[in-house]
Amino acid sequence: DAGVTQSPTHLIKTRGQHVTLRCSPISGHKSVSWYQQVLGQGPQFIFQYYEKEERGRGNFPDRFSARQFPNYSSELNVNALLLGDSALYLCASSYSRSTLETQYFGPGTRLLVL
Amino acid sequence: AQSVTQLDSQVPVFEEAPVELRCNYSSSVSVYLFWYVQYPNQGLQLLLKYLSGSTLVKGINGFEAEFNKSQTSFHLRKPSVHISDTAEYFCAVSGSFFGNEKLTFGTGTRLTIIP
16 A cells, blocks of 8 residues: 655745645545654644544644645645745644554655745 | 653664663653654654553564653663664654644654664
């Protein structure tokens, strides 16, 4: 079975632009979470979506938004990009929203903001 | 809220030597604990997790960890490391009750194996 896939793998944007990152979960998984990993740091939780509804939100500004589609894939949108948004964005999927279930991570999208 | 502290940012170890990567957590509620590994240019892979029961947890690739509630620690150990263990290791914690499922990660420990 295919694992979690993310697109694009790399992205370069300039300050003020908008970006959309995409994630396809493992087949059968209904929960998708997004994390930001700044260079040299651990991943930080941004959002969790389960059954197309936001179930959790981390300490990120409103410039960050996300949604989950009927096929459980997800998009993360970031508006008005800042230099500090440069990071590896990780998507993780699991069958349910509970952390009893293992979260499987994708390879990430590396975003560079110039 | 939960937090995780990984005191060692880098750990060099000779091949076939034992290793311990330290993790301490802070939480006002009961927690689940995890260790993830990140190989260069890859996503995170779950090594092992503690949910309840036996405090000694065995994971993949010969790793194990011990949950110590009194010391709020969850240290990762391997008796004999290999070159292929070179990677970044992250300890993570989540609340164990409904509505507090997000993972909170530490800053990571870079394990370097010396031939």
